[in-house]
Amino acid sequence: MVLFISRGIKSRLVKRYFPEAEEIEESNNLLKEELEKKRDILLRLPGRAKKVFSLSKILDDFTSLVEKEKIYEFLADNLKDFFLKGENILFFSLDKNKDSLKLIHSFKRDKLIIKEKEGDIIDWWVLRQNQSLIVGNFPEDFRFDYTQSLAFRERDIHSFIVSPISLGDKVLGLVRIESRKKESFSLDDLRLLRIFCDVGAAVLERAELFEKIKELAIKDALTGLFLRDIFMDKLEEELKRACFSNTKLGFAILDIDDFKKINDTYGHGVGDLVLKKVAGILKKVIGDSGNMVSRFGGEEFVFFVVRTQKEEVKKMAELVRDQIDSAKVNTRRKTVNFSISLGLVICPDDARDSLRLISRADKLLYEAKRKGKNRICFIP
Secondary structure (H helix, E strand, O other): HHHHHHHHHHHHHHHHHHOOOHHHHHHHHHHHHHHHHHHEEEEEHHHHHHHHHHHHHHHHHHOOOOOOOHHHHHHHHHHHHHOOOOOOEEEEEEEEOOEEEEEEEEEHHHHOOOOOOOOOOHHHHHHHHOOOOEEEEHOOOOOHHHHHHHHHHHHOOOOOEEEEEEEEEEEEEEEEEEOOOOOOOOOHHHHHHHHHHHHHHHHHHEEEHHHHHHHHHEEEEOOOOOHHHHHHHHHHHHHHHHHHHEEEEEOOOOOOOOHHHHHHOHHHHHHHHHHHHHHHHHHHHOOOOOOEEEEEEEEEEEEEEEOHHHHHHHHHHHHHHHHHHEEEEEEOOEEEEEOOEEEEEEEEOOOOOOOHHHHHHHHHHHHHHHHHOOOEEEOO
């Protein structure tokens, strides 16, 4: 008891006659805390150095990719290793024309079903703001109505990091990493994800340029249809396949009626719009499930339909003719209507090789012209 009282008296005397002693003690405690922090940093430094070296190597490999699917696969493979707390990693691409998001790739540590194929409320927030986002506990984040989120309702997701894949103001998509646990991610995690996404944006942009260069080499610049040489090579392949598998292939040549008159009356600009309109209808009706459409030259187009029957391809050709007959191009002075004439043949019924196929279809095309245009001619 005496000892306790004496310590109390000593403490009061020190504070009374040496007031700076308390300040020194406080500074000493702060210094200890700071030294402990530095010690923790030093202990973690070897691991960080290794991580930075690993990231540098990954980014070098990343920038060598030129195919979109491989780019997303590479991102997923590496993000799952860097973000071990992330249970799901989702990749969304942005279609600016439709103002829509599309889930194009995902990584899931568990067998879960991702239902938000067009993004969630947090994805659209990141998209509109074009900035990264970290959410520690979804229900406590005042920025979002978590009850409207499929991620929360369906998978009980509580924490996220999300980053846009963007170059300046141009947003290509976004990446979301999520966890059911609260506070799974740090600001350092968010910065690291942003690094991946920024590099990803540059790599994806370059991949798009490569795709455009490829398309220019094989497609008509005005209509976006395959060039004649590419079409002919593919036709030869499909003719051989049809003969080998004992299936039928429909082939047609079509020509825009009185196209020269359209150019002379309204100008080549309107003529180009007519060509684009015809190409668009052909792509829509004929499709690309093994079928192919090409601009054959001038106002002539060709297409083939694989694994078909005569009545089926006749219906498709008639649908093309009907939709083009109903189409129009608006100019400042007048609405321009147009039509096509079409020659249709079937392989192997009407011909077995490409030259004879084209020759017979061409003769039928001119027969359609002679009979009054805006019609289909075929061998009964």
